[in-house]
Amino acid sequence: MGHASSDRSLPESIILDFGDDGWVFLDPGTYLATFNEVVNIPLDLMALARPRSSLIRSGVSLHTAVWDPGYQGRSQALLIVHNSDGFHIQHNARLMQMVFFRLVQPLQRGYEGRYQGERP
Numbered sequence: 593m594g595h596a597s598s599d600r601s602l603p604e605s606i607i608l609d610f611g612d613d614g615w616v617f618l619d620p621g622t623y624l625a626t627f628n629e630v631v632n633i634p635l636d637l638m639a640l641a642r643p644r645s646s647l648i649r650s651g652v653s654l655h656t657a658v659w660d661p662g663y664q665g666r667s668q669a670l671l672i673v674h675n676s677d678g679f680h681i682q683h684n685a686r687l688m689q690m691v692f693f694r695l696v697q698p699l700q701r702g703y704e705g706r707y708q709g710e711r712p
């Protein structure tokens with residue numbers, strides 16, 4: 593990741609498939625989770641997210657950035673399986689909870705970065 597946006601390239605990733613039973617086993621390591629929900633953040637809100645405590649209690653952490661006012665898209669989070677026994681996860685399992693903050697005044701122009709409208 594360089595200083596300029598043009599000097600930023602993301603690493604390749606491999607798509608993991610859930611089994612016929614709807615579950616997948618994750619070995620210890622790092623994973624990018626794509627959420628089902630498409631979010632539309634209004635111009636007078638921003639959001640942060642926290643993992644469900646059940647993830648933490650299972651030795652799994654979830655990392656997120658900031659949801660900017662005006663962002664629309666299907667977000668992603670970094671899931672890290674620290675548990676040396678790995679972790680079983682089911683398709684559509686709920687992973688995190690978003691916390692919304694109302695701005696003192698709405699922005700005139702919302703988010704216009706490279707992730708706007710991703711995975712509609």
Ligand SMILES: Nc1ccn([C@H]2C[C@H](O)[C@@H](COP(=O)(O)OP(=O)(O)OP(=O)(O)O)O2)c(=O)n1
Nearest residue numbers: 656657658659660663667668669703705706707
């Ligand atoms: N876990 C998260 C957190 C945020 N977002 C979305 C909402 C943000 O509005 C958008 C952009 O996030 P950043 O501003 O942190 O992105 P960058 O600074 O990396 O890129 P850019 O400046 O090009 O937007 O990504 C996401 O998809 N997944």
